[in-house]
Amino acid sequence: MSQPSPGQAELASALRLALLRTARRLRSQRVNTAVTLSQLSALATVCKCGPLSAGEIAAIERVQPPSMTKILASLESAGWVQRSSHPDDRRQSIIEITPAGRDLLAEETRARDEWLAKRLVEFSAEDLRKLGEAVEVLDRLGSE
Amino acid sequence: MSQPSPGQAELASALRLALLRTARRLRSQRVNTAVTLSQLSALATVCKCGPLSAGEIAAIERVQPPSMTKILASLESAGWVQRSSHPDDRRQSIIEITPAGRDLLAEETRARDEWLAKRLVEFSAEDLRKLGEAVEVLDRLGSE
DNA sequence: TATTGTTATACTCTATAACTATA
DNA sequence: TATAGTTATAGAGTATAACAATA
Numbered sequence: 112m113s114q115p116s117p118g119q120a121e122l123a124s125a126l127r128l129a130l131l132r133t134a135r136r137l138r139s140q141r142v143n144t145a146v147t148l149s150q151l152s153a154l155a156t157v158c159k160c161g162p163l164s165a166g167e168i169a170a171i172e173r174v175q176p177p178s179m180t181k182i183l184a185s186l187e188s189a190g191w192v193q194r195s196s197h198p199d200d201r202r203q204s205i206i207e208i209t210p211a212g213r214d215l216l217a218e219e220t221r222a223r224d225e226w227l228a229k230r231l232v233e234f235s236a237e238d239l240r241k242l243g244e245a246v247e248v249l250d251r252l253g254s255e
Numbered sequence: 256m257s258q259p260s261p262g263q264a265e266l267a268s269a270l271r272l273a274l275l276r277t278a279r280r281l282r283s284q285r286v287n288t289a290v291t292l293s294q295l296s297a298l299a300t301v302c303k304c305g306p307l308s309a310g311e312i313a314a315i316e317r318v319q320p321p322s323m324t325k326i327l328a329s330l331e332s333a334g335w336v337q338r339s340s341h342p343d344d345r346r347q348s349i350i351e352i353t354p355a356g357r358d359l360l361a362e363e364t365r366a367r368d369e370w371l372a373k374r375l376v377e378f379s380a381e382d383l384r385k386l387g388e389a390v391e392v393l394d395r396l397g398s399e
Numbered sequence: 400t401a402t403t404g405t406t407a408t409a410c411t412c413t414a415t416a417a418c419t420a421t422a
Numbered sequence: 423t424a425t426a427g428t429t430a431t432a433g434a435g436t437a438t439a440a441c442a443a444t445a
């Protein structure tokens with residue numbers, strides 16, 4: 112593995128500041144005050160990746176187990192996920208999304224995306240192409 | 256102005272999740288426990304945009320004035336910024352970076368970028384091009 | 400002993416509401 | 423009255439350390 116080049120260090124610096132500010136705006140953009148962005152993200156993972164244990168969700172979301180405990184407690188008390196016992200290991204429980212959770216996820220995703228999409232319509236086709244190409248790279252950067 | 260197209264809604268959704276996770280990882284990557292990412296971001300703004308009032312920094316950083324009050328208080332008590340009185344308006348003070356602040360900023364930026372740059376070396380030239388092109392678009396998205 | 404998850408605790412980050420000082 | 427900034431307070435988000443239950 113080579114050392115970071117000067118160009119990479121500059122890119123890293125610019126990317127870090129750009130991501131901080133954009134994420135700050137996305138997080139503050141609360142649509143429904145009943146659910147937060149972190150809860151929504153965990154709910155999206157449970158919906159997409161099927162029934163999972165708490166540890167598995169924490170690993171996918173890249174947070175520590177105690178953080179996920181809190182998120183899951185709030186999702187469960189709101190009725191958006193439900194737990195069942197693991198057949199072989201009584202330490203674990205299996206967490207899955209409920210129909211109400213699916214409804215909430217769909218509605219919130221639509222509302223939050225609308226806020227972002229409204230800003231995106233002001234961007235050129237060229238800008239959108241650049242963002243679209245970067246999403247896949249960012250995904251790898253955020254989950255490695 | 257047109258309505259968001261289906262393609263824009265999908266891009267918005269994918270971008271939102273990618274940004275959340277990547278930003279989460281960047282924020283948790285603490286190098287020096289003496290300074291936080293938000294403090295560093297404000298310090299970078301004061302360094303780059305010259306002497307500013309508290310309100311101006313808050314506007315550039317896109318946070319509310321009370322949030323900036325806290326950030327500036329910590330930066331000032333650490334000796335990384337200093338205040339002087341505004342010549343015409345005694346409600347305001349003028350905030351500028353100190354030499355110690357400049358040193359801290361250079362050192363911290365280097366250390367934090369190293370973490371990101373180390374990951375970037377594993378990416379292809381094509382990936383880096385995509386990220387580089389997106390940075391400018393993200394900047395506009397985060398500061399509009 | 401090792402693993403899974405939770406509880407206890409603390410710190411960062413940010414906001415709104417109420418207030419002070421100045422214009 | 424209006425504006426710039428601060429103080430008071432609270433909630434979201436996350437972590438580490440210590441613990442309990444189970445494997």
